[in-house]
Amino acid sequence: MAITKIHAVKVRLGDAINYIENPDKTDGQELISGYNTAPQTAVLDFSITAAMARKARNTSAKKQGNLAYHLIQSFSPDDAVTPELAHKLGRKLAMEFTDGKFEFVVATHINKDSIHNHIIINAVSFYDYKKLRTVPYRTAQQIRSISDRLCMESQLSVIKNPQQLGQLYPTYIQKKRTTSNRTEVRKKLNFCLERATNYAQFLQMAQELGISVCQRGKHMTYLPEGAGRAIRDTSLADTDKFTYTGLMERLEDNAAEQLFIRERIAKIFPSVSTFTDFIKQLQSEGVKARVKKQTGQLLYKAADLDGTWVPADALGDGFALAGLESAIKSKSGILDTNHSTSIAELYQDLTTNYPKSCDTSVRLTSRQICSAGKRGVLLQIHDSSGNPAKLMIDNSHIHTTPDGSVSADIGAAFSYDITYDDGTRGTIRGTDLIRQIDEENLTQPLSVSLTANQIMAMSLRGVTVHLPQYHIERLFIPERYVQRNVEQGSCAISLYPGWQYSYVPIGSEKTRKSISGAELAQSLGGVVQVGTSESSLARRVTNVERRAGIANAKELGKILSGMADSGLHFAADFDKQINTYHRKEMNLRNRIADLHAKNKTYAAVAHSLQVCKTYKSVWMAYVSQPQPYKETYYKENEAVLQTYSRAASQLDGMGISLGTEPEKVRQLVTETEGRIADLIAELEKVRKSNRAIQEDKEKVEQIQGS
Structure with missing residues (x-):
């Protein structure tokens, strides 16, 4: 298997690319290739894409952030990997990680015992001018997962017996219970970085959340309250996000984004009549808004700045959902910019406590x-x-x-x-x-009988369980996992021990929680014998079964009528229709993939046209130079001339005139994106229809069987 690492390139991009393209390490540069760029002119190509992105988004060079990302893929000496195969796997890794929307250079080094790839990826996409977004640890894990899968598909480091993997259960359980406080520190720092606009504000927020921030030399350290040892910035992320430089860049971006959003809201608010109208007008001004279902939190995003989602509370109480609705209702036209809730209270209210381990x-x-x-x-x-x-x-x-x-x-x-x-x-x-x-794997579920007082409601859709002694207000079990026995007047449910069952807890907190099937079965008391005291339950079971019989008859009639209209006469006939939908799904997926591939070509053409348009004057000056001065002029402008020549050659090979306006091709990219969105919507409709007919088939088989 290969070891993978990634880090940001913030300065001296040329030095990084020169290092990976060293002829002594790459078999005389035979093991170097580029995607939508030539390795020799990659620095210039990357900068051109960044400049075009700044022009499209109307941002300054000062805000460009990371120049590129340097990804390393190092293979084990035990793997039977050739330099050519390693290079091929490196290109596949880069292509899959970037989805083919970012320029990159791959160089395979063979000067050490372990063959390894160096991959430099542009931080800005030539496809849509968006930045390459990385998430601490998750990005590294994603890259590692892609690399591992590609290695296994190439039969590198494959184990014949899977039982040699992992470790024995008792050892693993002990390890599983040990958790690090880095996750909590990272969550709190991210919470602050979503809101703060300057360094002093960030320090204050972090302090309120129990984290002391200290700058020692070139490193930042973070000390959680009650911990004996501080955490260094570089150990919290696989990028420079939590370093001083990374913090300052993010805080500057936050200030610009929040100012932009405030100005746009102030511009439209006097004419807003409803919250829906507010969302619509705001989007026309280049600001998206959405409400998180779990917390009811309102978020804004400045699309033109390619920014992140900004929580409404960062702008002030008046920009949150309640404040907006109140201001719209009173027609005051003024939004409250004060912050009445402390950062610690916000963190408690808005943060979701995800499990720290696989459960x-x-x-x-x-x-x-x-x-x-x-x-x-x-x-x-x-x-x-x-x-x-x-x-x-x-x-x-x-x-x-x-x-x-x-x-x-x-x-x-x-x-x-x-x-x-x-x-x-x-x-x-x-x-x-x-x-x-x-x-x-046909895992056998637990069959648990219910008592009358455990059932809050019983319908044709399923059973709602009520367990106040375990703080469970209501927990729904779908009908397919419910067994009712009219003769015995009993109701039982099937619970899978490893499944998580969602429930609404008792009390003011209505955020849903979950409980495992094993815990739920234990809470229900296991198998319960039905006695005379369960007569009320027997009546409810009988009533539901009677209603189920009527509903089944109606449902069967409805389905049979639809079957007749569609030429379906037996349950097995559904398979033909299901296969038809599967073919439609596959066809739509292929069309979407084809359009994505074409659009990447269109974007690359637009990029090449822009290169030719930008550097045409340099090329014409070179062509017009007297022969004795040509060589000198070429050496002075070598990178630009090579870039122009490569772009012109690509366009000529595709039969595209150098005079074509790049914006026309860029417009074609936008239109194709719209067609892709339409096909994705159509694909979702086909999937829904497929699921519906599969459910109809199951109902017919179930009704016919009963």
């Missing part, structure tokens, strides 16, 4: 495991629409149980990156992944 262990079988390597396992799974995809599970979350089976610890609340066969990426929720694996 559910699921058994893996040959149904899921494609291959196993030293760094983890590659799983074959399906997304929510049934499309096949691959998922890499890190070795730290794989362990062997005492009976010799392989298990994976998965966080129900986590989101996992998946990769489709065509190279595109998606995500799957941990809870969906757990359910999929359990159902594929």
Whole structure:
């Protein structure tokens, strides 16, 4: 397997590229290649893209931030990897990580025992002029996951027996209980960085959240309240986000973004009549707004500045949801800029406490495991629409149980990156992944009988459980996991031990929480014998079953009528329609992928046209030079002339006139993006129709069976 690292390049980009292109380390530069750039002119190409992005977004060079990102992929000496294969894997890694929207240079070094790739990626996209966004640790994990999967697909460091992975369960459990305070420190610092606009304000906010900030030499240190040791800035992120330089850049950006948003809101607010009208007018001014469902928090984003989401409370009480609605209702036209709530109270109210470790262990079988390597396992799974995809599970979350089976610890609340066969990426929720694996492996659920006082409501949709002694106000179990017995007057539910069940807690706090199936079964008291005291429950069961019978008849009639209209006569006939929808999905996915590929070509053409337009005068001056002076002029302007020549050659090879306006091609990129969005919406409709007909098939089979 390969080890991967990434760090930002903030200054001296030329030095970084010269280092990785060293002929002594790259077989005379034979193992160097570029994407949408020539390695020899990459510095100039990167700067041209950044300049075009600044022009498109109307920002200054002072705000450009990172110049590039330097990614290192180092292969194990034990791997049978050739320089050519290593270079190929490096290009695949860069292409997949950037989605082909950023220029990059790949150089494979063979001067050491371990072959390794150096990849320099432009920090700005030539495709849409957006910055390459990185998230501490998550970006590094994403890169590592892509690299591990590519290595395993190339049969590097593959283990024949997956049971050699991980560690024994008791050892793993002990390790799993040990957590670091870095996660909490990072959360608090990010909370401050979403709001602060200057260094003094950031220090004050951090202090209120229990973190002492100190600058020692070139490093920042962060000391959590009650901790004995401070944390260095570079150990909190895989970029320079929490260094002094990174902090100051983010704070400057925050100040500009907040000023921009305030000005736009002040401009439109006098004419706003409703909150919906406010959102609509604000979007026309280049500011997006959305409300987080979990907390009701209002967020703003200055699209033209390519900024991050700014919480409304950072602007003042009047810019939050309640303040806006009050001001609109009173028609005062004035928004309160005061901050009545402390940062500590805001953090308590708005921060979601995610689990610090993967909470559910699921058994893996040959149904899921494609291959196993030293760094983890590659799983074959399906997304929510049934499309096949691959998922890499890190070795730290794989362990062997005492009976010799392989298990994976998965966080129900986590989101996992998946990769489709065509190279595109998606995500799957941990809870969906757990359910999929359990159902594929035919894991047996626990059957738990319910008492009358545990049932809040019973309907054709399912059963709502009420457990006040465990602070559970209501917890819903879908009908497919409910078994009612009319003769015995009983109701039972199937609970999977490893699944997480969402519930509304008792009290003023209405944020949903979760409980595992094993804990829920224990809370319900296990299997309960139904006696005479359950007569009320028996009546409810009988009533629901009677209603279910009527509903089934109506539903069956409705479905049969639809079947007749569609030429479907048996439950098996649904398969034909389902296959048709699958083909439509595949066709739409292919069309979307084709348009994405074409649009990247259009964006590259627009970039080349802009290069030719910018440096045409230099080229014409070179051409017009008398022969004795040509060589001198070329040496003085070598990078520019090479860049122009390469761009012109590419355009000529594609049959595109050098006089074509770049903006016309850029407009084509925008129009194609609109077509892609339409196809994505159509794809979602087809998926919904496919899910609906699959549900109809299940209902027919269930009704026919009963």
